[in-house]
Amino acid sequence: MPGIMRLLVRAACSNAKPYRLPAHGSGFGYTKLFVRAQTPDALQEESMACAGPIKHSLGMLFFALAAVILSGPATADTATAGKTIATSGAPGVVACATCHGAQGEGMAAAGFPYLAGQGVAYLTLQLQDFAKGERHNPIMEPIAKALDPAQIAAVAAYFSQLPKPFDAEALSAHSPTYPDKDAVGAWVANRGDWDNNIPACTQCHGPGGIGVGNAFPGLAGLPAKYITEQLTAWQQEKRAPGPLSLMGDIASRMSDVQITAVADYFSGLPESVKSGAAAPAPVSQGAK
Ligand code: HEC
Numbered sequence: 001m002p003g004i005m006r007l008l009v010r011a012a013c014s015n016a017k018p019y020r021l022p023a024h025g026s027g028f029g030y031t032k033l034f035v036r037a038q039t040p041d042a043l044q045e046e047s048m049a050c051a052g053p054i055k056h057s058l059g060m061l062f063f064a065l066a067a068v069i070l071s072g073p074a075t076a077d078t079a080t081a082g083k084t085i086a087t088s089g090a091p092g093v094v095a096c097a098t099c100h101g102a103q104g105e106g107m108a109a110a111g112f113p114y115l116a117g118q119g120v121a122y123l124t125l126q127l128q129d130f131a132k133g134e135r136h137n138p139i140m141e142p143i144a145k146a147l148d149p150a151q152i153a154a155v156a157a158y159f160s161q162l163p164k165p166f167d168a169e170a171l172s173a174h175s176p177t178y179p180d181k182d183a184v185g186a187w188v189a190n191r192g193d194w195d196n197n198i199p200a201c202t203q204c205h206g207p208g209g210i211g212v213g214n215a216f217p218g219l220a221g222l223p224a225k226y227i228t229e230q231l232t233a234w235q236q237e238k239r240a241p242g243p244l245s246l247m248g249d250i251a252s253r254m255s256d257v258q259i260t261a262v263a264d265y266f267s268g269l270p271e272s273v274k275s276g277a278a279a280p281a282p283v284s285q286g287a288k
């Protein structure tokens with residue numbers, strides 16, 4: 001379900017439960033977010049359940065309007081303009097495909113992240129942060145600075161509508177409730193480390209780390225080195241802390257061992273789920 005649609009559904013849905021982070025610790029304060037990690041199917045169910053109370057005719061009008069907004073020609077034109085920049089570049093801008101791949105699938109060997117299927121709000125914010133010098137990278141800062149706001153909107157729209165470079169359905173079906181506790185990466189990813197006030201990554205990034213909505217990027221299949229660098233950049237305050245400072249705070253609580261383990265876990269997840277190696281482990285004794 002496209003992002004705007006989901007937002008509309010959620011806005012109309014009185015059942016939407018806020019995801020709350022605890023108030024203790026220095027950073028979170030009383031953070032309240034309308035976030036839940038969900039599979040596409042669960043989202044579908046949620047929207048159906050939420051749509052129930054809306055009067056039928058009103059509901060139909062609501063969805064019809066949303067569909068019109070979504071299929072409007074402006075969106076298509078924007079994405080087309082974005083495709084031109086992505087594949088051919090623009091004055092002073094190297095084609096994004098050179099490094100991020102012809103389908104936005106990234107270049108894992110070089111450590112270049114995929115952009116395909118990441119949320120439009122997320123991609124826009126990153127380009128704005130690079131342009132403002134609030135997220136540091138010697139390659140991306142000059143590229144983002146050379147893009148004007150319309151070009152940023154166009155490339156973000158283009159990459160967000162490309163298919164994700166992994167099997168999202170298989171990954172989202174993979175959400176072990178009790179992974180092996182000795183497997184630090186799997187544990188932190190799926191259970192968190194509440195002694196240190198670290199929520200499970202999948203709470204916001206979705207089961208299997210496939211990403212949720214517009215602002216919570218997919219982590220599955222990102223290069224391990226890239227994930228490690230991002231978490232370290234937040235610890236060192238070299239990357240803008242993002243919405244509500246969520247990642248800045250979480251990263252600051254993570255140990256080096258946890259960072260490396262969780263980066264390896266998400267990076268390898270698409271392959272290990274494909275090969276069956278990451279099948280849910282049996283419930284282990286003493287899991288908390
Ligand atoms: C010469 C290689 C290169 C080119 C060309 C390039 N990028 Fe990048 N891009 C990178 C690297 C490297 C990173 C990782 C930066 C970091 O570590 O913070 C990146 C990161 C990004 C990110 C952040 C991704 C995330 O998951 O947070 C976005 C968005 C992005 N690039 C968009 C673009 C767009 C749009 C273009 C074309 C206009 C482009 N890039 C062209 C190398 C490149």
Ligand code: HEC
Nearest residue numbers: 125199200201203204215216217227230242243246247262
């Ligand atoms: C409370 C919600 C929340 C939780 C829990 C969470 N994240 Fe995030 N994460 C975010 C948001 C929001 C962003 C986007 C930040 C931005 O816009 O710069 C993000 C971005 C990221 C990115 C950047 C991806 C990219 O493409 O550059 C990484 C890496 C990441 N998170 C790792 C983790 C890990 C590892 C965990 C678990 C230890 C975790 N996150 C838990 C909200 C969360």
